[in-house]
Amino acid sequence: MDNAFIDIVGVSKLFGTVTAVDNISVSIRQGEFFSLLGPSGCGKTTLLRILGGLEMPGSGKVMIDGQDITHMPAHLRPTNMVFQNYAIFPHLNVEQNVAYGLRRQKLSREEQVEKVSSALAMVKLEGFEKRGADEMSGGQKQRVALARALIKRPKVLLLDEPLGALDKKLREEMQIELRMLQQQVGITFVFVTHDQEEALTLSDRVAVMNEGRILQMDSPRQIYERPGSREVADFIGQMNLLEGVVQSVGDVVTVKASALGEVSVSENDQGVNVGDAVTLAVRPENLRLRSDSEPGAVPVTLAASAFWGHTTYYRVTAEGADAESLDVAQQDYRGPERAGDQAWLCFDTGDLLLLKDQS
């Protein structure tokens, strides 16, 4: 990337014999909201701690704003971190916590008070200056941790699952605030989460990680609509994954899938040959149920339905498909919907995503 602000080049980290980060290279633009998404133990937090200088990489190079910081100790780096458990100093009040990083700036008392109160205003904690560390809720501690990091005006803010400990409603509220705050201060955010919805909502770009490697790095929309591998497709959102075998290749690829019969799909840069075992991925919301037949529709039997409010999920099995079932998310289906009822499944072949199986 030409205008890389953070450049991670071939970084690896071993803990004993376990490879936590396996030769990862990432470039992040200035002002970007970049998420590292993956299950626990995938190496995302280790990579974040390498950026912050709390872990040293075994090999590779880390650059921020043109400066090689690979071996720079944490206290000299232009980064600040919001820790997963907030790490609020228990012996200091809110004001002292937020001002902690200002000691070396040798500010006058007035300047410091002003800086602290504007930092607290930024996270909507005005008037909390004298509050003790143990007199705050999780959400308030979270805000103090943010103010304490942002008051340093870092080039990069590192966030380690900062919303993980909050309840669902507060978390959604904080997500919106965090995104607005990031746009307001214009600081590059690197955000670690295992919550795919959170990553998709907040980020400019997402790197999906597993076992120390990056599986895919793209915009949230691309990650959601065009996952590059079965692993990513399975991890992000609800996805029907259907086994199939390639019948012919050309401008379009014909795949025979047991659940859907023979379908033509785009090649999707997968480079497949006739006879390859592949996966067809399709989102539940891209499938439709009809009570009457129409061209291209597949006859199915309903197995179960579940009302989710904004939509209803139906589990259906295609006829002669060895009980391989598909999930359909649909709001307006009004046909018979008891288990065992017959219906027709419709889809656009454009919504079917061809993924080559890893050998």
Added chain:
Amino acid sequence: MNSGTGVAARILGTYAVIYVAYLYVPVLFLPLFSFNDSIYISFPLRGWTMKWYETMLANGALHRALINSLKVGIATAFISTVLGILGARAVTRYRLPGQKPVVAMIMLPLVVPEIILAMALLMVILRAGGSLGLVSIAAGHILLCVPFAMVVLMSRFEGFDRSLEESSQDLGENAWWTFWRVTFPNVLPGIVASLLLTFTISFDEFIMAFFLGSTEPTLPVFMWNQLRFPRLLPGVLALGACILIASVFIVLVAEWFRRRNTPETQSGDMIIG
């Protein structure tokens, strides 16, 4: 069934009363007889007097012994607590090769009979050409006190979240400032408890002070010397009463510090402290 538990409760109650009486009544005789106008420790009391306290205050040898004990006690408390901080931090923060045997070795003086340690130290010091005195007593006391300091401080360090130190470094403080601004204030109650505990152990320790001392006795050795002369006994009782009150005071202070888990937030002027 009810009467059965009633009997058990009565036996338990009686046992508790006897136990507490056995523990404290002899101790309470100390101040009582220190005011008795007789050199014999027996009832009935002959009359109230302050003269034993007056002779105690006028006793120059006693003053020197007290000063000696304070010197040894303060040096022991300070040095063994510093060693305890370093050791406790090392074993709770890092994974060191051979950590378990090393910690076990440090803790060993807790179970080795003190008289063995005292004799061994005496031989080593004399063999090495060292001289006996307050320094050798303090050296022996430090050996005894480091395990206690380690135990007190290790539990404090273990209950201390490592991410607080990382957060301090992340906010721009190096290891030295991180220790003074975050680690130290959070383990301070443990440090105070360790200082008081090790001082108390040193202050009333007899065997080491007897073996490793010279002509300058510490307070316990001085008291033991006095006990050989019956007419000096009431003076020792007066001294004992004073030490008793001082010990109770120290225990109360230590307890107050231990309970003060989260120190109160300082005033605005201390904002960066």
